Amino acid sequence: xxxxxxxxxxxxxxxxxxxxxxxxxxxxxxxxxxxxxxxxxxxxxxxxxxxxxxxxxxxxxxxxxxxxxxxxxxxxxxxxxxxxxxxxxxxxxxxxxxxxxxxxxxxxxxxxxxxxxxxxxxxxxxxxxxxxxxxxxxxxxxxxxxxxxxxxxxxxxxxxxxxxxxxxxxxxxxxxxxxxxxxxxxxxxxxxxxxxxxxxxxxxxxxxxxxxxxxxxxxxxxxxxxxxxxxxxxxxxxxxxxxxxxxxxxxxxxxxxxxxxxxxxxxxxxxxxxxxxxxxxxxxxxxxxxxxxxxxxxxxxxxxxxxxxxxxxxxxxxxxxxxxxxxxxxxxxxxxxxxxxxxxxxxxxxxxxxxxxxxxxxxxxxxxxxxxxxxxxxxxxxxxxxxxxxxxxxxxxxxxxxxxxxxxxxxxxxxxxxxxxxxxxxxxxxxxxxxxxxxxxxxxxxxxxxxxxxxxxxxxxxxxxxxxxxxxxxxxxxxxxxxxxxxxxxxxxxxxxxxxxxxxxxxxxxxxxxxxxxxxxxxxxxxxxxxxxxxxxxxxxxxxxxxxxxxxxxxxxxxxxxxxxxxxxxxxxxxxxxxxxxxxxxxxxxxxxxxxxxxxxxxxxxxxxxxxxxxxxxxxxxxxxx
Amino acid sequence: xxxxxxxxxxxxxxxxxxxxxxxxxxxxxxxxxxxxxxxxxxxxxxxxxxxxxxxxxxxxxxxxxxxxxxxxxxxxxxxxxxxxxxxxxxxxxxxxxxxxxxxxxxxxxxxxxxxxxxxxxxxxxxxxxxxxxxxxxxxxxxxxxxxxxxxxxxxxxxxxxxxxxxxxxxxxxxxxxxxxxxxxxxxxxxxxxxxxxxxxxxxxxxxxxxxxxxxxxxxxxxxxxxxxxxxxxxxxxxxxxxxxxxxxxxxxxxxxxxxxxxxxxxxxxxxxxxxxxxxxxxxxxxxxxxxxxxxxxxxxxxxxx
Ligand SMILES: Cc1cc2nc3c(=O)[nH]c(=O)nc-3n(C[C@H](O)[C@H](O)[C@H](O)COP(=O)(O)OP(=O)(O)OC[C@H]3O[C@@H](n4cnc5c(N)ncnc54)[C@H](O)[C@@H]3O)c2cc1C
Ligand code: SF4
Ligand code: SF4
Ligand code: FES
Numbered sequence: 052x053x054x055x056x057x058x059x060x061x062x063x064x065x066x067x068x069x070x071x072x073x074x075x076x077x078x079x080x081x082x083x084x085x086x087x088x089x090x091x092x093x094x095x096x097x098x099x100x101x102x103x104x105x106x107x108x109x110x111x112x113x114x115x116x117x118x119x120x121x122x123x124x125x126x127x128x129x130x131x132x133x134x135x136x137x138x139x140x141x142x143x144x145x146x147x148x149x150x151x152x153x154x155x156x157x158x159x160x161x162x163x164x165x166x167x168x169x170x171x172x173x174x175x176x177x178x179x180x181x182x183x184x185x186x187x188x189x190x191x192x193x194x195x196x197x198x199x200x201x202x203x204x205x206x207x208x209x210x211x212x213x214x215x216x217x218x219x220x221x222x223x224x225x226x227x228x229x230x231x232x233x234x235x236x237x238x239x240x241x242x243x244x245x246x247x248x249x250x251x252x253x254x255x256x257x258x259x260x261x262x263x264x265x266x267x268x269x270x271x272x273x274x275x276x277x278x279x280x281x282x283x284x285x286x287x288x289x290x291x292x293x294x295x296x297x298x299x300x301x302x303x304x305x306x307x308x309x310x311x312x313x314x315x316x317x318x319x320x321x322x323x324x325x326x327x328x329x330x331x332x333x334x335x336x337x338x339x340x341x342x343x344x345x346x347x348x349x350x351x352x353x354x355x356x357x358x359x360x361x362x363x364x365x366x367x368x369x370x371x372x373x374x375x376x377x378x379x380x381x382x383x384x385x386x387x388x389x390x391x392x393x394x395x396x397x398x399x400x401x402x403x404x405x406x407x408x409x410x411x412x413x414x415x416x417x418x419x420x421x422x423x424x425x426x427x428x429x430x431x432x433x434x435x436x437x438x439x440x441x442x443x444x445x446x447x448x449x450x451x452x453x454x455x456x457x458x459x460x461x462x463x464x465x466x467x468x469x470x471x472x473x474x475x476x477x478x479x480x481x482x483x484x485x486x487x488x489x490x491x492x493x494x495x496x497x498x499x500x501x502x503x504x505x506x507x508x509x510x511x512x513x514x515x516x517x518x519x520x521x522x523x524x525x526x527x528x529x530x531x532x533x534x535x536x537x538x539x540x541x542x543x544x545x546x547x548x549x550x551x552x553x554x555x556x557x558x559x560x561x562x563x564x565x566x567x568x569x570x571x572x573x574x575x576x577x578x579x580x581x582x583x584x585x586x587x588x589x590x591x592x593x594x595x596x597x598x599x600x601x602x603x604x605x606x607x608x609x610x611x612x613x614x615x616x617x618x619x620x621x622x623x624x625x626x627x628x629x630x631x632x633x634x635x636x637x638x639x640x641x642x643x644x645x646x647x648x649x650x651x652x653x654x655x656x657x658x659x660x661x662x663x664x665x666x667x668x669x670x671x672x673x674x675x676x677x
Numbered sequence: 678x679x680x681x682x683x684x685x686x687x688x689x690x691x692x693x694x695x696x697x698x699x700x701x702x703x704x705x706x707x708x709x710x711x712x713x714x715x716x717x718x719x720x721x722x723x724x725x726x727x728x729x730x731x732x733x734x735x736x737x738x739x740x741x742x743x744x745x746x747x748x749x750x751x752x753x754x755x756x757x758x759x760x761x762x763x764x765x766x767x768x769x770x771x772x773x774x775x776x777x778x779x780x781x782x783x784x785x786x787x788x789x790x791x792x793x794x795x796x797x798x799x800x801x802x803x804x805x806x807x808x809x810x811x812x813x814x815x816x817x818x819x820x821x822x823x824x825x826x827x828x829x830x831x832x833x834x835x836x837x838x839x840x841x842x843x844x845x846x847x848x849x850x851x852x853x854x855x856x857x858x859x860x861x862x863x864x865x866x867x868x869x870x871x872x873x874x875x876x877x878x879x880x881x882x883x884x885x886x887x888x889x890x891x892x893x894x895x896x897x898x899x900x901x902x903x904x905x906x907x908x909x910x911x912x913x914x915x916x917x918x919x920x921x922x923x924x925x926x927x928x929x930x931x932x933x934x935x936x937x938x939x940x941x942x943x944x945x946x947x948x949x950x951x952x953x954x955x956x957x958x959x960x961x962x963x964x965x966x967x968x969x970x971x972x973x974x975x976x977x978x979x980x981x982x
Binding site (some may be wrong): 092093094095096098099100110147148151152154155157158159160161162164165166167169184185187190191194198199201202204205214244274275276307308311314315390414415418419422423424425511533534535536539577578579580582583584585586 | 688702703704705706709715716717720721722723724725726727728729730731732733734735749751753768773774776778779783786787790791792794800801802803805806807810813814817818819820821855857860
């Protein structure tokens with residue numbers, strides 16, 4: 052039977068409708084390009100909606116000493132100097148404009164007394180820097196962008212009588228393959244989840260904004276969407292991934308009840324005064340301040356407590372250390388037998404501020420614990436532990452244009468799916484601003500690239516047929532293996548063997564098991580028809596989860612040091628030689644993951660000068676500093 | 678412990694309630710049960726979800742006839758022996774199992790005029806006081822779960838009203854923009870009245886009752902929208918609202934067909950008639966016309982000034 056495939060022509064196709072994708076699409080449409088937005092979920096439900104704390108931008112509203120240079124410094128420190136310095140620089144410089152722009156789209160951030168955008172404290176940021184709306188900043192961001200797209204569609208409607216004449220949203224549509232014409236992208240191929248019908252979107256420029264990979268872990272704050280699709284699509288199209296060994300485990304996920312394990316407790320709980328205690332009621336974070344951070348963090352409870360009201364004359368509480376430090380500290384306390392029954396530690400606001408302050412400052416946390424765990428956080432402490440949260444690694448891109456590196460042209464990436472910006476560890480709040488800064492850049496440069504071509508790349512029928520065959524294959528293997536079982540097995544391998552603390556033996560073991568899983572995934576089956584069939588959808592996602600997990604395991608085995616989101620028990624310290632190295636993954640002709648060491652771009656001298664010499668010696672080799 | 682569940686399975690061509698016995702653990706929510714059914718008994722059971730924390734508004738469904746978020750409905754709220762029945766949202770066409778076609782809501786959102794930025798203010802120059810943004814912020818908490826849309830009897834009972842009636846989700850958007858300190862348009866209320874079918878709403882408050890974000894849709898959005906257009910426009914229900922459902926009396930006078938907790942009746946789901954009984958009786962057409970309308974006396978106080 053000949054398969055019916057719906058075909059569309061666009062100038063720019065944006066895969067992903069989170070912050071990065073929507074911002075890219077807005078820019079492409081403003082550049083006059085016919086733009087499509089694709090999303091696995093409904094419009095406005097992407098992961099960005101879940102971000103709570105805020106978006107980091109050095110607007111200097113709360114402390115006028117803040118500026119892009121301070122933000123740049125914090126970002127590099129957070130990433131342990133493995134960041135692509137140029138991305139960190141662009142991000143710090145452009146974030147304020149991108150936030151202010153949202154106000155012109157109708158966003159309503161919380162305000163300072165003089166009517167500006169209010170900014171809050173967050174781990175790793177020297178000054179209060181996160182623009183926020185209560186603890187639902189991600190919702191405000193995505194809704195604002197969604198409504199901006201609607202407003203552009205209304206303009207198009209006024210002009211052409213058709214809302215979708217220049218920008219169209221394909222919701223509940225999954226892209227399974229990118230098709231190429233030589234080394235140029237030519238189209239995105241996928242299916243409508245609703246009907247199971249196949250779809251081909253031809254476009255000379257494609258922006259990946261598909262988010263992260265956390266679904267490969269047992270305990271995660273990430274939703275079903277985070278199966279690393281964009282990472283895998285990029286690899287298969289000939290692009291490269293960097294920093295895949297770096298995963299951020301958010302220190303404070305809920306640990307009880309079991310069904311909500313992993314769901315996030317926002318960092319603002321700590322920024323606003325919440326403290327971590329072990330089962331002996333000790334505020335243990337003071338024991339875990341690493342040397343590189345001694346100067347910025349308080350060493351007594353008294354000083355730490357004074358900081359909330361007088362940040363200029365006191366050092367910050369160690370609860371606000373970067374996430375990797377806090378996650379490791381909690382992990383150590385639990386391992387040492389000082390954890391709670393459910394394997395976490397206590398996070399307490401109830402003894403720190405009046406109940407009404409808690410319900411006003413942290414409304415959705417109050418709500419979340421009340422409804423999900425039946426815990427009243429104004430009366431008792433929360434139980435928390437580390438949860439897989441964010442992948443620093445991703446598509447290697449050109450910092451200025453967001454174009455993917457490797458052997459493919461016309462492919463761009465922005466947001467969590469891209470790599471480099473956050474180095475080995477992302478600071479809270481730096482993702483939402485990253486989405487806006489690089490989303491815009493990706494949209495702009497994808498449009499410019501599309502403009503520069505004098506003829507459209509062509510799709511080969513054979514490629515389309517192959518993609519259709521691969522997409523429908525699980526449906527023809529009705530007796531194939533259950534995708535849910537496979538997913539659980541994969542999550543067990545990644546959670547147990549490639550988790551927060553890694554060891555050589557376990558990583559080798561993980562690679563062997565991933566190889567076995569690969570054979571089983573090739574034989575996965577789906578019962579039921581094509582209409583909205585989650586079993587089938589998962590069966591297709593598994594392939595992506597697996598290749599991305601393999602990149603993570605391989606890179607984790609290769610990097611023999613501990614840095615940010617990568618901790619090796621057998622190599623427990625940071626090694627300045629490794630700081631100069633990026634681990635780059637690509638696929639070889641046989642479809643196997645190939646790992647390569649490449650030098651990290653060296654920071655420009657005027658940026659180096661923003662740091663004290665003494666600080667740089669902690670990260671860099673002698674020859675770099677001479 | 679194994680418990681009994683009934684889940685509607687089917688698609689636009691029809692379907693049936695199927696029985697499942699599923700293990701339930703301490704602290705679980707209804708969405709966990711659906712996931713367990715998917716993983717162990719019915720891999721193709723269709724259901725939307727994303728965040729599992731009440732933030733994305735994807736997992737809307739009807740649980741024992743009440744519109745709810747699956748991820749925010751704890752199993753401990755039911756008796757241990759109670760059978761839990763899970764059905765798709767009633768007001769929207771079924772796609773498959775628990776997934777419905779909610780495009781109605783996106784169509785209405787697209788028709789509502791967007792934020793209109795003030796002239797002469799560059800990005801970064803916007804100044805607003807917290808107290809002034811808070812009113813709109815309440816409505817921006819909306820997670821677009823569409824439970825309010827699903828509950829509102831104007832469309833739940835009456836497919837034919839969908840054309841003219843945009844529903845409570847759209848009303849709070851109109852109210853949000855109306856109260857936005859810097860929105861340049863001044864006709865949000867008139868627009869809601871003339872183009873969104875605000876007049877169909879008879880302030881039953883059912884929408885506010887089901888809103889998981891506890892947005893006071895009726896009190897804080899719909900009534901203020903209605904009140905200020907009243908001098909200029911015919912709206913029998915403002916009159917109705919004032920005469921019969923004074924705000925303070927509303928709690929005592931729930932309309933017929935709606936349970937005392939303002940949820941729609943469970944029996945409705947099983948009734949042969951789509952949408953169950955209307956609170957105003959089944960023979961009503963909207964907008965209600967046979968109501969004597971009295972203009973408010975000149976100078977009579979209006980709550981929202
Ligand atoms: C609970 C939580 C809280 C957070 N809090 C903060 C915070 O306070 N501050 C901060 O800065 N960051 C925060 N983050 C991180 C931040 O939210 C994410 O990194 C960011 O939203 C990612 O945005 P994105 O645009 O890259 O992708 P997403 O918003 O995840 O969007 C991905 C999009 O790609 C689509 N997609 C994926 N695969 C495919 C495919 N194959 N075909 C078609 N479409 C596809 C998805 O449907 C979706 O629309 C938080 C994250 C979580 C999970
Ligand atoms: S108050 Fe009643 S009639 Fe009005 S929108 Fe809400 S549910 Fe519908
Ligand atoms: S107003 Fe409330 S019920 Fe209605 S869509 Fe928004 S969150 Fe859901
Ligand atoms: S899954 Fe997001 S609201 Fe239930």
